[in-house]
Amino acid sequence: MNGGRRPTLEMVALRAGVGRGTVSRVINGSDQVSPATRAAVQNAIAELGYVPNHAARTLVTRRTDTIALVVSEPDERLFAQPFFADIVRGVSAVLNEREQQLLLATSRSADEHDRLGDYLTGHHVDGVLLVSLHRDDPLPDRLAEAGVPCVIGGRPQWQTRYPIHYVDIDNIGGAYMATRRLIQTGRRRIATVAGPHDMVAGEDRLEGYRKALRDSGRAAPGELIARGDFSFESGEAAMRRLLAAVPDLDGLFVASDPMALAAIRTLRDVGLRVPDDVAVIGYDDSSFASHSDPPLTTVHQPTERMGAEMVRVLIDTVVPKAAGSSRLILDPHLVIRESG
Amino acid sequence: MNGGRRPTLEMVALRAGVGRGTVSRVINGSDQVSPATRAAVQNAIAELGYVPNHAARTLVTRRTDTIALVVSEPDERLFAQPFFADIVRGVSAVLNEREQQLLLATSRSADEHDRLGDYLTGHHVDGVLLVSLHRDDPLPDRLAEAGVPCVIGGRPQWQTRYPIHYVDIDNIGGAYMATRRLIQTGRRRIATVAGPHDMVAGEDRLEGYRKALRDSGRAAPGELIARGDFSFESGEAAMRRLLAAVPDLDGLFVASDPMALAAIRTLRDVGLRVPDDVAVIGYDDSSFASHSDPPLTTVHQPTERMGAEMVRVLIDTVVPKAAGSSRLILDPHLVIRESG
Numbered sequence: 001m002n003g004g005r006r007p008t009l010e011m012v013a014l015r016a017g018v019g020r021g022t023v024s025r026v027i028n029g030s031d032q033v034s035p036a037t038r039a040a041v042q043n044a045i046a047e048l049g050y051v052p053n054h055a056a057r058t059l060v061t062r063r064t065d066t067i068a069l070v071v072s073e074p075d076e077r078l079f080a081q082p083f084f085a086d087i088v089r090g091v092s093a094v095l096n097e098r099e100q101q102l103l104l105a106t107s108r109s110a111d112e113h114d115r116l117g118d119y120l121t122g123h124h125v126d127g128v129l130l131v132s133l134h135r136d137d138p139l140p141d142r143l144a145e146a147g148v149p150c151v152i153g154g155r156p157q158w159q160t161r162y163p164i165h166y167v168d169i170d171n172i173g174g175a176y177m178a179t180r181r182l183i184q185t186g187r188r189r190i191a192t193v194a195g196p197h198d199m200v201a202g203e204d205r206l207e208g209y210r211k212a213l214r215d216s217g218r219a220a221p222g223e224l225i226a227r228g229d230f231s232f233e234s235g236e237a238a239m240r241r242l243l244a245a246v247p248d249l250d251g252l253f254v255a256s257d258p259m260a261l262a263a264i265r266t267l268r269d270v271g272l273r274v275p276d277d278v279a280v281i282g283y284d285d286s287s288f289a290s291h292s293d294p295p296l297t298t299v300h301q302p303t304e305r306m307g308a309e310m311v312r313v314l315i316d317t318v319v320p321k322a323a324g325s326s327r328l329i330l331d332p333h334l335v336i337r338e339s340g
Numbered sequence: 341m342n343g344g345r346r347p348t349l350e351m352v353a354l355r356a357g358v359g360r361g362t363v364s365r366v367i368n369g370s371d372q373v374s375p376a377t378r379a380a381v382q383n384a385i386a387e388l389g390y391v392p393n394h395a396a397r398t399l400v401t402r403r404t405d406t407i408a409l410v411v412s413e414p415d416e417r418l419f420a421q422p423f424f425a426d427i428v429r430g431v432s433a434v435l436n437e438r439e440q441q442l443l444l445a446t447s448r449s450a451d452e453h454d455r456l457g458d459y460l461t462g463h464h465v466d467g468v469l470l471v472s473l474h475r476d477d478p479l480p481d482r483l484a485e486a487g488v489p490c491v492i493g494g495r496p497q498w499q500t501r502y503p504i505h506y507v508d509i510d511n512i513g514g515a516y517m518a519t520r521r522l523i524q525t526g527r528r529r530i531a532t533v534a535g536p537h538d539m540v541a542g543e544d545r546l547e548g549y550r551k552a553l554r555d556s557g558r559a560a561p562g563e564l565i566a567r568g569d570f571s572f573e574s575g576e577a578a579m580r581r582l583l584a585a586v587p588d589l590d591g592l593f594v595a596s597d598p599m600a601l602a603a604i605r606t607l608r609d610v611g612l613r614v615p616d617d618v619a620v621i622g623y624d625d626s627s628f629a630s631h632s633d634p635p636l637t638t639v640h641q642p643t644e645r646m647g648a649e650m651v652r653v654l655i656d657t658v659v660p661k662a663a664g665s666s667r668l669i670l671d672p673h674l675v676i677r678e679s680g
Binding site for chain 2: 068076078082096100101102111116124
């Protein structure tokens with residue numbers, strides 16, 4: 001008994017007549033301990049009722065039991081786009097099961113990438129999850145060079161000499177089904193508010209839109225395409241450009257829900273009804289998509305599951321240094337509400 | 341010249357004929373370098389055009405140039421309550437100026453506190469900002485014992501033998517002005533949806549409400565008070581309890597905006613008009629308060645500034661180990677819209 005105080009690793013070491021390091025090695029199942037010493041330590045643990053804690057475990061393994069989730073966006077975006085909250089929910093559910101700590105970081109400017117790169121390669125985390133990558137992001141190669149385990153959310157857009165592990169959602173397929181619905185419901189002039197050039201999700205959703213038009217024997221001239229950066233503000237500007245270029249458009253595929261809501265508001269501002277005059281389909285199935293007016297038809301992404309799968313790949317494959325690359329592609333589906 | 345490659349610390353060391361550590365000491369202004377060696381290193385730096393990077397600076401100082409912001413809530417809350425996005429905005433603006441990295445973490449269960457405590461006391465960060473503390477949170481004492489610099493957002497609710505540094509917003513004053521407005525606009529039965537027992541912001545806002553009633557010669561019997569935990573869901577349940585206990589209430593002070601929106605919806609569901617039948621005043625002035633229907637009268641908190649001041653206190657006072665405690669109290673103000 002020790003008067004109600006929780007027994008410490010030091011007390012176990014004293015009672016067993018060994019050093020702290022030896023106690024840690026026994027706790028962590030190291031085979032560098034003689035059977036007699038192991039028995040002495042195990043007896044001391046049992047007598048004191050010692051519960052090995054996390055710090056003791058990490059003392060020998062040098063693991064931090066901590067994973068960083070890096071969102072390659074300015075920090076406002078982390079909170080403004082529900083996509084990230086969904087990813088975090090999926091990531092943190094699995095990390096909790098695995099008794100690992102989550103650290104969140106945002107990083108967009110070159111300085112921020114530089115600073116965060118120093119931190120992540122400085123033995124402060126066991127692995128990194130990267131989402132919302134842009135073409136110029138230096139982090140994936142920097143982490144690979146330093147041997148830091150890393151899983152990317154989304155298909156990487158670049159060539160690299162390192163093995164790559166990623167979990168993506170089929171963006172071409174999602175955009176294809178949205179555009180095909182606009183075609184099948186009789187829309188004749190179908191435009192798109194696309195995502196940014198420098199992100200795979202932007203390029204893939206544009207490709208899905210083009211493919212659906214091609215498969216139905218239609219062209220997709222440049223005037224039907226306006227770019228945004230997935231944010232609400234950019235959706236409004238893109239919609240204004242489309243209305244100027246294609247005043248008779250009657251169908252619209254928008255590559256993110258925030259941009260779709262902005263497009264609907266802009267259409268209303270110029271006196272057009274949704275879906276009567278222009279049918280609008282978004283992308284993400286964010287929490288607010290069902291509360292919008294009219295409720296938004298949109299492509300549902302299994303975003304939370306993507307976060308969860310990223311952690312599983314990281315902990316089960318990349319951290320243990322299993323060979324090769326891994327890629328996992330999840331399927332989206334269309335949620336038909338009232339806007340298109 | 342070096343063929344376009346960015347010169348490294350190693351190249352400087354080679355050219356100056358000294359070790360890497362010596363180069364770092366010169367860069368960091370250490371006085372443990374002889375004048376001759378310093379001159380040699382400075383020449384090599386100038387000749388190569390070497391730009392000292394962050395990693396080199398931290399090599400000697402052992403600083404991580406990284407600050408953790410810990411939100412003592414389940415991770416869903418981080419995204420559901422705009423209060424936290426505002427704090428993060430303020431924190432990250434100042435950290436960027438100071439060229440420091442921000443890591444975000446949530447922690448609510450005892451296991452999570454334990455794990456995060458191990459990490460934060462493991463030399464992985466230079467300091468910690470804690471927000472949304474509950475009475476039972478073990479982190480402040482654990483950080484103090486380990487000598488980890490820490491600043492708390494909100495007034496701590498416990499006694500401690502360690503010096504404490506905090507930045508708070510005057511919650512009693514904010515609740516007082518909201519309740520006084522309800523009195524001055526002629527409301528007779530003024531109830532409150534209060535925050536949780538185990539949080540200072542909850543207790544202080546309740547005290548401000550009681551004080552305003554006392555100062556106008558009124559009582560605040562228990563039936564006029566229902567507790568929530570600041571979340572939308574808890575606001576709905578609290579409002580139902582109040583309506584059952586005080587069917588003739590005509591004024592309502594609610595201790596958070598999400599709970600106020602839930603209260604307004606619940607009042608509508610039973611056929612009561614806001615503000616005609618019941619005037620409602622919230623707390624926070626969240627981004628959505630001005631878009632609600634009717635637009636929400638609420639107490640504006642300088643939340644973003646609180647985040648910024650927390651970083652300044654941490655970096656300018658606590659990390660340099662200046663003596664004593666520090667406490668800074670910011671003022672809220674009332675924003676009158678249409679709900680009350």
